[in-house]
Amino acid sequence: MRVRVFSGVQPSGNLHIGNYLGALKNWAAIQRNYESIFCIVDLHAITVYQNPAELKQKIRETAALFLACGIDPEHSSVIVQSQVPEHAELAWMLTCVTPIGWLERMTQFKAKSAAQETIGDGLLQYPVLMAADILLYQAGIVPVGDDQSQHLELARDIAQRFNSLYGETFVVPETKLPTVGARIMGLDEPDKKMSKSATGANHAVGLLDPIDTARKKIMRATTDSHPAVTWESMGPGVANLIAIYRAFGEVDEPTARQEFEGLRYGDLKKKVAEMVIAKMEPIQARFRELTSDSGYLDGVLQQSFERISPIAKQTVEMVKGRMGLYTK
Ligand code: ATP
Ligand code: MG
Numbered sequence: 001m002r003v004r005v006f007s008g009v010q011p012s013g014n015l016h017i018g019n020y021l022g023a024l025k026n027w028a029a030i031q032r033n034y035e036s037i038f039c040i041v042d043l044h045a046i047t048v049y050q051n052p053a054e055l056k057q058k059i060r061e062t063a064a065l066f067l068a069c070g071i072d073p074e075h076s077s078v079i080v081q082s083q084v085p086e087h088a089e090l091a092w093m094l095t096c097v098t099p100i101g102w103l104e105r106m107t108q109f110k111a112k113s114a115a116q117e118t119i120g121d122g123l124l125q126y127p128v129l130m131a132a133d134i135l136l137y138q139a140g141i142v143p144v145g146d147d148q149s150q151h152l153e154l155a156r157d158i159a160q161r162f163n164s165l166y167g168e169t170f171v172v173p174e175t176k177l178p179t180v181g182a183r184i185m186g187l188d189e190p191d192k193k194m195s196k197s198a199t200g201a202n203h204a205v206g207l208l209d210p211i212d213t214a215r216k217k218i219m220r221a222t223t224d225s226h227p228a229v230t231w232e233s234m235g236p237g238v239a240n241l242i243a244i245y246r247a248f249g250e251v252d253e254p255t256a257r258q259e260f261e262g263l264r265y266g267d268l269k270k271k272v273a274e275m276v277i278a279k280m281e282p283i284q285a286r287f288r289e290l291t292s293d294s295g296y297l298d299g300v301l302q303q304s305f306e307r308i309s310p311i312a313k314q315t316v317e318m319v320k321g322r323m324g325l326y327t328k
Pocket of ligand 2: 195
């Protein structure tokens with residue numbers, strides 16, 4: 001059996017360059033070496049309130065962006081989580097083997113729940129659903145950004161605990177992080193990771209931002225009190241801009257150092273903006289093409305669903321059998 005790759009993005013807002021560099025760019029790069037499944041994880045998005053009309057639209061927009069960023073639907077499956085009932089079904093079975101203390105330790109739960117007046121149970125259960133997403137397809141490799149490493153570790157723990165309680169059932173997945181760009185920071189607050197759900201106007205460059213807006217956001221990025229790049233004592237804002245440049249352009253560290261050492265911040269930002277814009281423009285052009293034909297996108301989603309649905313059904317049947325639940 002070919003090794004499977006699984007990964008997802010929440011349709012919880014505007015996809016940004018952090019999502020691209022941490023996840024989508026690598027999905028596109030490795031998709032042909034594996035059997036790949038990429039998922040719009042809408043059930044994850046509703047762990048914090050989403051406006052229903054906007055969510056509906058963001059699901060389609062996210063699917064189109066996957067394709068615009070280079071996911072090849074002839075080769076990879078692009079699916080919507082809520083279309084496949086087995087994600088939620090398996091999540092319940094895994095919930096029952098997951099100690100609550102494992103979930104309360106998660107840093108994303110602590111960070112996201114701190115921002116809520118009432119904390120929905122879904123926010124705590126989030127990593128169990130994520131484990132179910134991955135284990136449902138017996139994925140061997142999960143390409144994600146660094147912020148998801150802890151959840152991946154938990155998915156491995158859940159798989160191992162299930163396997164030891166009920167016998168070998170799940171493939172224990174490996175995490176695959178990009179070497180550069182695994183954690184892109186907010187442009188306005190370089191001590192926080194760039195996030196779709198953050199609210200600052202200059203926080204993130206959206207993949208679909210108008211080009212002028214993208215340039216302005218980069219030109220306004222927080223740097224530090226030095227006037228120019230000093231490699232040995234670089235603040236987090238400057239390091240972030242250089243990481244963005246290196247990840248987009250696949251530039252190694254010595255080359256970047258040669259290019260940027262001693263450069264004034266205004267000039268650094270101009271170079272970073274030009275690099276980002278050069279990579280964003282073709283993505284936006286493909287996105288416009290794809291969304292001008294809504295039938296095409298529906299076709300891709302349906303074909304993908306038909307391809308993966310038997311895998312999901314087979315896993316849930318096996319899990320039910322292992323646990324002694326009712327099967328025919
Ligand atoms: P939200 O704020 O709604 O959680 P998000 O920006 O964190 O949105 P997710 O949908 O949670 O995006 O994550 C999708 C993928 O993008 C994951 O693989 C995640 O690790 C990656 N990712 C998210 N933010 C970054 C970032 N700042 N740098 C690199 N990768 C990131
Ligand atoms: Mg996130």
